[in-house]
Amino acid sequence: MLFFSFSAAVVLPAAAQSLQPPEIAAKAYLLVDLTSGQVLASKDPDEAVEPASLTKLMSAYLVFDALKADKISLTQTFPVSERAWKMPGSRMFIDPKMQVPVEDLIKGMIVQSGNDATVALAEGVGGSVERFVQMMNEQAKALGMTSSSFKNPEGLTVAGHTTTARDLATLATRLMGDFPEYVPYYAIQRYRYPGTPAANDTNRNVLLFRDPSVDGLKTGHTKAAGYCLVTTARRQVLTLGSGPEGQRRLLSVLLGASSENARAAETQKLLNWGYTAYGVVRLFPSGTPVATPKVWKGKASTVKIGQPGGVVVSVPAGEAGRLKTEVVRPDPLVAPLLQGQPVGVLRVSLASGAFVAEVPLVVLETVEESGLLGRAWDALRLWIQ
Numbered sequence: 001m002l003f004f005s006f007s008a009a010v011v012l013p014a015a016a017q018s019l020q021p022p023e024i025a026a027k028a029y030l031l032v033d034l035t036s037g038q039v040l041a042s043k044d045p046d047e048a049v050e051p052a053s054l055t056k057l058m059s060a061y062l063v064f065d066a067l068k069a070d071k072i073s074l075t076q077t078f079p080v081s082e083r084a085w086k087m088p089g090s091r092m093f094i095d096p097k098m099q100v101p102v103e104d105l106i107k108g109m110i111v112q113s114g115n116d117a118t119v120a121l122a123e124g125v126g127g128s129v130e131r132f133v134q135m136m137n138e139q140a141k142a143l144g145m146t147s148s149s150f151k152n153p154e155g156l157t158v159a160g161h162t163t164t165a166r167d168l169a170t171l172a173t174r175l176m177g178d179f180p181e182y183v184p185y186y187a188i189q190r191y192r193y194p195g196t197p198a199a200n201d202t203n204r205n206v207l208l209f210r211d212p213s214v215d216g217l218k219t220g221h222t223k224a225a226g227y228c229l230v231t232t233a234r235r236q237v238l239t240l241g242s243g244p245e246g247q248r249r250l251l252s253v254l255l256g257a258s259s260e261n262a263r264a265a266e267t268q269k270l271l272n273w274g275y276t277a278y279g280v281v282r283l284f285p286s287g288t289p290v291a292t293p294k295v296w297k298g299k300a301s302t303v304k305i306g307q308p309g310g311v312v313v314s315v316p317a318g319e320a321g322r323l324k325t326e327v328v329r330p331d332p333l334v335a336p337l338l339q340g341q342p343v344g345v346l347r348v349s350l351a352s353g354a355f356v357a358e359v360p361l362v363v364l365e366t367v368e369e370s371g372l373l374g375r376a377w378d379a380l381r382l383w384i385q
Helices: 052-068 102-110 115-126 129-143 165-178 183-187 260-277 372-384
Strands: 028-033 038-043 077-079 099-101 214-222 226-236 247-257 278-284 311-316 323-328 342-350 355-363
Touching (some): 038 311, 052 129, 052 165, 052 226, 077 115, 102 115, 165 226, 183 214, 226 260, 278 323, 311 342, 311 355
Antiparallel strands (some): 028 038, 214 226, 323 342
């Protein structure tokens, strides 16, 4: 059972970027601490690039979404069209004589990076490849992937088929957070569909075989894109506690490496640096308010504000004991205040004053408006103030 302790907050880059990462041989990269939500390192994260088979992360998102909405099922079979069968590039080697279960097509798309499997899924979910591509672009907009344009579901080179490292990090984060039940597919090391070549069974993400903390996600390669890899890893961290809640998850997006071995080695270098250069601190456990300020005109006199999942921040190694926090919020707070309503931020800095993170704060428990008399009394008190 995989556990993802994604921070509910979207925070700004760590002070983080003041630490210099090692030299990474890639066109662009981005390293995100998913436990804190902070960017630890980046190089040209907003440069338009070809995603190659990393495109299949978006295709998978739509397939998983269809499964979650009960529009399709894992045991349902899809036909293999001539178009899917004749797809060039990496394949799971299915043919038009087959009716393939959705779950096997998912494994073929992820483990073998099968372009044939991806097209079969696109046709099954979207009705046609063209409609599925339209759905991909609509979903990209919905996820906030503002710099992505998809032209096909599999990632073969086509003019205008581009994305960025930042958009891919957004997609990967949402994929894992929205569909945790399907993420284990990305950790499968070997798979092949019955009746297909036995030699074509190995996941192209070699880090799954080298690093036991790595459990996904996707490789990509074309001549134009170079060698690309989106990787996620989780390691136990004592400062976060024991068990699943003590796992710290990093996400690496690496684009345009020179070879299969280079993309694995450079990703490993980036992940190891992230785990050693930065520690994590749990400032407020899940459900614990960051502050309990006074409320005016409410049925309660105070309101709990914080983050539902608690607050975790990434800090340069050795700095965990020297953090300063400041709550910045509107004043006065006047009811009604609804659960989830934004009410300011928590600013975290080092003792030196160096910025660490800014975490959005929300109302943890609704405070309803008081009766007419109570509102009138508080209105008078506010006026006197």
